[in-house]
Amino acid sequence: MASRLIAVESADDPRIAEFRDIRERDLTGRQNRFIAEGSVVLRMLVEANRSGRFAVEKVLLLRNRVDGIAAILEGLPDSVPVYVAEAQVLDRIVGFHLHRGVLALGRREVAEIDLIERLPECSLVLVGCGISNHDNAGSMFRNAAAFKADAVFLDETSCDPLYRKALRVSVGSVLSVPYERKGTALDVLTRLAVNGFAIWTLSPRGETDIREIPPTSRMALVVGTEGEGLPPAVLERFCSARIPQSEELDSLNVATATGIALFAMSSAAKLI
Amino acid sequence: MASRLIAVESADDPRIAEFRDIRERDLTGRQNRFIAEGSVVLRMLVEANRSGRFAVEKVLLLRNRVDGIAAILEGLPDSVPVYVAEAQVLDRIVGFHLHRGVLALGRREVAEIDLIERLPECSLVLVGCGISNHDNAGSMFRNAAAFKADAVFLDETSCDPLYRKALRVSVGSVLSVPYERKGTALDVLTRLAVNGFAIWTLSPRGETDIREIPPTSRMALVVGTEGEGLPPAVLERFCSARIPQSEELDSLNVATATGIALFAMSSAAKLI
Numbered sequence: 001m002a003s004r005l006i007a008v009e010s011a012d013d014p015r016i017a018e019f020r021d022i023r024e025r026d027l028t029g030r031q032n033r034f035i036a037e038g039s040v041v042l043r044m045l046v047e048a049n050r051s052g053r054f055a056v057e058k059v060l061l062l063r064n065r066v067d068g069i070a071a072i073l074e075g076l077p078d079s080v081p082v083y084v085a086e087a088q089v090l091d092r093i094v095g096f097h098l099h100r101g102v103l104a105l106g107r108r109e110v111a112e113i114d115l116i117e118r119l120p121e122c123s124l125v126l127v128g129c130g131i132s133n134h135d136n137a138g139s140m141f142r143n144a145a146a147f148k149a150d151a152v153f154l155d156e157t158s159c160d161p162l163y164r165k166a167l168r169v170s171v172g173s174v175l176s177v178p179y180e181r182k183g184t185a186l187d188v189l190t191r192l193a194v195n196g197f198a199i200w201t202l203s204p205r206g207e208t209d210i211r212e213i214p215p216t217s218r219m220a221l222v223v224g225t226e227g228e229g230l231p232p233a234v235l236e237r238f239c240s241a242r243i244p245q246s247e248e249l250d251s252l253n254v255a256t257a258t259g260i261a262l263f264a265m266s267s268a269a270k271l272i
Numbered sequence: 273m274a275s276r277l278i279a280v281e282s283a284d285d286p287r288i289a290e291f292r293d294i295r296e297r298d299l300t301g302r303q304n305r306f307i308a309e310g311s312v313v314l315r316m317l318v319e320a321n322r323s324g325r326f327a328v329e330k331v332l333l334l335r336n337r338v339d340g341i342a343a344i345l346e347g348l349p350d351s352v353p354v355y356v357a358e359a360q361v362l363d364r365i366v367g368f369h370l371h372r373g374v375l376a377l378g379r380r381e382v383a384e385i386d387l388i389e390r391l392p393e394c395s396l397v398l399v400g401c402g403i404s405n406h407d408n409a410g411s412m413f414r415n416a417a418a419f420k421a422d423a424v425f426l427d428e429t430s431c432d433p434l435y436r437k438a439l440r441v442s443v444g445s446v447l448s449v450p451y452e453r454k455g456t457a458l459d460v461l462t463r464l465a466v467n468g469f470a471i472w473t474l475s476p477r478g479e480t481d482i483r484e485i486p487p488t489s490r491m492a493l494v495v496g497t498e499g500e501g502l503p504p505a506v507l508e509r510f511c512s513a514r515i516p517q518s519e520e521l522d523s524l525n526v527a528t529a530t531g532i533a534l535f536a537m538s539s540a541a542k543l544i
Contacts, residue, residue: 145521148517173521244544245420246419249418249443251418252415253527255525255528256532257531272516272518
């Protein structure tokens, strides 16, 4: 391992330019590139690199983290450069104190084509509409992975789940759960309905108790943004479900509500 | 309303000293005082003020927010001063850009004495051990309120849920759900067990599927910190439950896990 480490002595080194000031930047839009942060996400990225959906382009580490993640680094192709820096240099590169000390630059390969076509006959999917908060986007993927959802669909107004913070909150699940992000909410749901999915929107005023959703072979759970919820055009057209709860309170936060609803639907489908 | 507004022209005004640099300060420890932020939390504080558990000492508002929350302000006792400031002054007081523009100084009245003694014969309570993350503490209260838990117990190593960010994340539920924060985890659980509570610790390796917990009149759900989980001394002594989920993943985050487990136990107890 030691032989492949490339020391970086200056924050201006052009070889690590993509890691500069990462808090202010979002690489995802322009270049299909993204920053993976922390050893857990790096491990997921190395695994995803094998499957061909994502690639690791380079790694940048705090020197004293190298030994701790040696097992993960062994899974990297030889062609991937691994840069190391001391804390002072690393902090100057990224623009803040990066206590985790593990970064990688990833690349999204060709987008999933016809994800719906490739879903199994029995499947549970999660759909997010207008999910602009990175924490919520990340939590949705983490919950989808935990409860064995087959895919996540995001409408075009949702944020890119590969954004650094969303990816971190997802504990890397954005790299393991197949997803697609395109079209309006209504487009996405219509495509799913045409493909045999029972569509269940989640809303505090939903008609069916989430514990009483009849299991079907293909089910989609649809969640909206906190506050505004799902647009009326979506709520009117499909079945709606609610999580029973105290009437005195604001609804649950979107991450927790999604987790509970997926837990209930995954239970109904006997996936867990 | 206009007649009771007190204009603040300078960030150095001693009358609003408690709101200065609130991001760096934690009033909860020393003085039983706390900062309530945002209109929803202010509304809960005004309600709690009526019940006598908490008091509102003063309010500080961005001038252009006054009209929007007039209905909430009407519930304030006449003795509570309401300060208003323009955005520039307010930002200088608090030390950052406060886009919500609604702050209040609250005071915790005498701590709950013998909270356990006052719980109803049928009750569901939530116990947090070592919950040091303010977001997680806040989420626990929000979930407890949503699923009608009767009380929250925190061990002495957990953070104070009145801390500004925890209170905000709880959407004010810290002010409505009775709670106690003292003693070691083992002390708290032993007291609950002596009082007839079935104790269920939550752990990824718990023995009983959370969907199969037998309902009893008194139930306590116990959650630990993310990462380390509950201490072995606690896990060994009580029944344990798990949320069924994919084995490939890190466990759910503590907020979501708590929400799901409370949902399941509240369902079993027929509270929802």
